[in-house]
Amino acid sequence: MNNVEGKVVIITGASSGIGEQTARSLVAEGARVVLSARREDRLAARAAELGEDNAAYLASDVSKLEDMQALVALAKERFGRVDVLFANAGIMPAGPMSAMDYTGWMAQVDVNVKGVLNAMAAVLPDFTGQRRGHIIATSSVAGTTLVPFNAVYCGTKHFVRAMLSSFRTESVTEGTNIRTTIIYPGKIATELLNSAAEGPGKEAARKAYAAEAIPAGAIADAVLCAVGQPDSVDVSDIVVRPTAEA
Ligand SMILES: NC(=O)c1ccc[n+]([C@@H]2O[C@H](COP(=O)([O-])OP(=O)(O)OC[C@H]3O[C@@H](n4cnc5c(N)ncnc54)[C@H](OP(=O)(O)O)[C@@H]3O)[C@@H](O)[C@H]2O)c1
Numbered sequence: 001m002n003n004v005e006g007k008v009v010i011i012t013g014a015s016s017g018i019g020e021q022t023a024r025s026l027v028a029e030g031a032r033v034v035l036s037a038r039r040e041d042r043l044a045a046r047a048a049e050l051g052e053d054n055a056a057y058l059a060s061d062v063s064k065l066e067d068m069q070a071l072v073a074l075a076k077e078r079f080g081r082v083d084v085l086f087a088n089a090g091i092m093p094a095g096p097m098s099a100m101d102y103t104g105w106m107a108q109v110d111v112n113v114k115g116v117l118n119a120m121a122a123v124l125p126d127f128t129g130q131r132r133g134h135i136i137a138t139s140s141v142a143g144t145t146l147v148p149f150n151a152v153y154c155g156t157k158h159f160v161r162a163m164l165s166s167f168r169t170e171s172v173t174e175g176t177n178i179r180t181t182i183i184y185p186g187k188i189a190t191e192l193l194n195s196a197a198e199g200p201g202k203e204a205a206r207k208a209y210a211a212e213a214i215p216a217g218a219i220a221d222a223v224l225c226a227v228g229q230p231d232s233v234d235v236s237d238i239v240v241r242p243t244a245e246a
Pocket of ligand 1: 017019062088091111187192
């Protein structure tokens with residue numbers, strides 16, 4: 001199973017955690033990657049590690065459509081086309097709604113909802129035109145159930161699930177052959193918790209992550225599995241959680 005080799009994969013949220021590890025794993029299997037995030041120094045270090053022939057990067061913000069369009073332009077300039085979008089960037093400034101972190105609510109909509117749509121808008125014209133492509137997005141276990149004290153995040157991850165599942169059926173109806181994969185991670189050891197509001201909730205989450213979280217490689221393996229299938233096989237949904245997670 002190596003339908004990975006030679007593919008050109010755009011990865012948002014590639015400066016740390018799941019996106020960073022997935023870039024490594026994809027390149028190890030012969031893909032070429034185009035890395036997106038805001039922290040340019042981290043992207044530059046990752047691209048240097050992966051090699052110029054295998055990796056390009058652009059400091060870019062998923063909440064800006066023009067940044068995502070520039071990312072696609074870079075992919076085409078460096079590698080000729082885009083085969084796969086991994087729309088993975090996300091933030092989780094968790095906390096109870098009663099804390100009224102309005103800025104955090106809106107930031108989650110900008111990154112977790114609009115960010116996925118902006119990245120999709122940037123690749124869709126080519127994918128539709130070439131009648132081929134693969135859109136992978138990172139939802140969460142929080143996109144499959146209801147999570148207290150993380151209500152807006154939970155809502156954004158349900159959005160990813162509903163939108164991409166619905167898009168999959170459109171793609172079938174329109175005969176565009178665009179594959180879709182929604183990844184639902186449980187607790188993964190990354191920087192995600194850093195953005196949660198300080199307080200008893202964050203302390204409890206820290207303890208739970210310390211006890212249960214698994215490495216980001218577990219999600220990278222799921223992405224590789226989805227990308228590596230024959231074109232006729234769509235791995236639509238993958239839940240990956242620690243064995244120890246309830
Ligand atoms: N870790 C978990 O337990 C877990 C569980 C379920 C789902 N997830 C999801 O997994 C995805 C990846 O998160 P992670 O766990 O790997 O956390 P992470 O290490 O904090 O990575 C988040 C990535 O998103 C990028 N990002 C944030 N805001 C951005 C923006 N406005 N524009 C562009 N990039 C932006 C960050 O880069 P910059 O800051 O450099 O821009 C970073 O590369 C997220 O969608 C998250 O919701 C994680």
